[in-house]
Amino acid sequence: MKGGCFFLALDCSCCRSRWRRGDIRAVVIRRVCPNVRLIMPFSLQGFPWRFAVYFIAGCYLFADLYACKGPLHARLMAGRGSSPEGQGGGYAAEVYGRPITRLELEEAMREHLWKRNESWAALNPEARRQTRWTVLENLVNDRILRAFRIMNGLDTVPPLDSARRESDQMRRQFANEAEYPQRLAAMQQTPKSHDEAIRDAQLDEQWIAEKISHRLAEVTEADARAWYDEFKETLRIPQAHHAAHLFLTRHDKTKPDREAEVREIHRQTVAKEKTFAELAALHSDDDRTKKIGGDLGWFTRERMPADFIAAVERLKIGQLSDPVLTKLGWHLIIVMERQESRLPTYEEAGEEIFALLTSQRREEAVKSLVGELRGRSQRPTKFVFYHASIIDRAEPAS
Known part of the structure; x- marks a missing residue:
């Protein structure tokens, strides 16, 4: 090093030859002061910058989350490391840092039982345990889908007025206008947060539709007729x-x-x-x-x-x-x-069969998508945590 400068050149006759012809660019990186220069007489035009950035980011994440237990690790583990006893009767699970409260789980359990015309009192302990975990896994799946929707964004955003219409329709179900905010307060929600939840649900549905569109095979006339020939007795x-x-x-x-x-x-x-x-x-x-x-x-x-x-x-x-x-x-x-009892003709049942097969294929596509996202949420870094002590105490909301 002379005069405060450091010069680096490739020890190659070919490179020196190109340098002399001016075919190789010199990159000067200043460090500390203008007198300290690093001159690299080689071309960076074809350098794989994107791979390098991803590689460096990956190394940093690995070091932070696994090797050094850095700030990202501390932030992700904050909810898990702290007591799950919190708002809403505690946290039943945490998905990408967002909690699913015991109250949310209990509200979902009530709806689950109502849809199936089941009574909580009639279920044995094992059936109750299965109900808790089935409902919770559905909530976890919803949160995972939302997390990926937020990270990836939407190609087409549905209009805001659709969420407003759904919210207004729900408000009209209450005979007394004051009952609506009271009911939401019991669920630890406000009218504003509830409207936001409706909007989020609509955005989630739009994102799912975009992601599974390429997975859905169109139901053809041949598909519907084949189903009718095999299962028409179920339509009797x-x-x-x-x-x-x-x-x-x-x-x-x-x-x-x-x-x-x-x-x-x-x-x-x-x-x-x-x-x-x-x-x-x-x-x-x-x-x-x-x-x-x-x-x-x-x-x-x-x-x-x-x-x-x-x-x-x-x-x-x-x-x-x-x-x-x-x-x-x-x-x-x-x-x-x-x-008298009879079998419907294909013409009578065709529309219903098309709707059934379309629904089945959509469910399969969503199930496949959720499976992929759950895998990405568990490996290599875990972003889903459960709190069994809270889950086991959950009862359907009254």
Whole structure:
């Protein structure tokens, strides 16, 4: 080093030759002061800069997260290292640094049971444990999708007014305007945060649609017809009845002898002293049908109690039954119309089959996408953490 300068050249006759011809650029990097220069007589035009940047960033992440336990590691582990007992009854899980509270889990459990018409009290301990974890995993999947949506962005952003419409529709479900913020407060939300949650959900759906579009194979006519040929029996339309009844409850303590009463009404009907509709309006205890001639509309076996439907199926069209005793009380029944069980034609079921197959393929594509994102959220760095002590105490919200 002379005069405060350091000169570096490649010890190669070819390079020196090119240097003399001026074919190689010199890069000067100043350090500390203008007099200290590093001169590199070689070309950087074809240097793989992107790979170098990614390589350096990867090395830094590895050193921070694994080798040195640096600031990024400390930030990611802050939630995990601290007590999960926090807002909303504690954190059931944390996904990319964002918590899923026990309250959120319990709200989702209530909706899960309602959709399946299940009772929490009727579930055994193992079924309860499975319900907790099934619901939580669905919430985790939603959070992972959202995290990747935020990181990657959207190609097309849906309009804001769609979120406003959904929010306004929810508000109108409450008879009293004050009930809406009260209900949200019970969920530890405000109207603003709830509107933001609706918007986030819409953005998530848009992002999912963009990411799975290339994975979805279009349902063809051949696909639908093949499904119909194989599974058409599952589409069978059951036998249906159109009937009317006159009903006397057996649970009215002020009227102990309902059998005598129903038999007298039956006699009057057979003798045509009054029409069936007139007698139903006078005597029936079924307030929903007494003013419309006892008309029950169309129904299938699945919609009616077994003892009632058994009596209906024995009757011919237009025939008045003898008094029928069920667990609920006494009935007089007339069957007005009947449709026998049948298979729908392909033309009748085609639209439903297309919708079913499209839905199935979308579910498979979303499941595949979620599986990939979950894998990327666990390896090489873990971004999903669970708190079993909180999860095991979760109960469906009341």
